Amino acid sequence: MMDKLRRFQQSLLGWEEDQEDDFLIGSDCSCSLSPLQRLYAFAVCLVAGLAFLLLSLIVFARPIKFAVMFSFGNLLAIGSTAFLIGPVQQTRMMLDPVRIYATSVYIISVILALVCALWIHNKVLTLIVMVIEICALIWYSLSYIPFARRMVSELLISCCDTDLS
Incomplete structure (x- = not known):
């Protein structure tokens, strides 16, 4: 089973057999x-997170419950x-100068x-901070897509640029 999973992963990501940097093992080898x-x-955590996001929409009219669940x-x-990828690599990627x-x-908006x-x-105040959190999450997510933030910035500038003369 593990061999099939490894072959699938290598074919999906285009890796060679002898490549050292295994995606699932990551840089944090202390994990048991x-x-x-x-x-x-990963799947359980992601599905639980998405479930909380969807459930937060049900309580949207109650900003406090919405903020906590979202x-x-x-x-x-x-x-x-x-x-x-491991918590160390995740932290490195989050602290990359690009993002x-x-x-x-x-992180500050989640805490606030x-x-x-x-x-x-x-x-x-909770709703204002939630809007900032959503915008920050979108901007953070766009940092993983090459040139996405630049395209969105240029699109917003072109949409908001009005000639009043």
């Missing part, structure tokens, strides 16, 4: 999970990739959304 267990953990779902979904600002804004929802109990 097998590659198949890591795939299962933020927790986002953290689960993003954290799921740590099972595939350090998006990561910082995203939870603080506004759980301690301050201010619905308006």
Whole structure:
């Protein structure tokens, strides 16, 4: 089974047999999970995160519950990739100079959304921070697609650029 999984992974990613950097083993070799267990953990964590995201839409009218469920779902979904590439590599990728600002804004907005929802109990402030969190998540996600942030920036500039003369 593991051999089939490894061959499928290599064919999918175009890797050679003797390539050292195994995607499922990652750079964090201290993990005691097998590659198949890591795939299962990734899938479970991702599905749970997506379930929380979908369930948060049901309670959208209640900003405090929405903020908690949405933020927790986002953290689960993003954290799921740590099972595939390892937490050390995940952290390195998040702190890469290309996405350090998006990561910082995203993490701060998640923390602020939870603080506004759980301690301050201010619905308006919670919604404002949630909008910032969603925008930061989109901007962070676009950093993994080559030239995506530049295209979106140019599109927004061209849409917002109006000639008033």
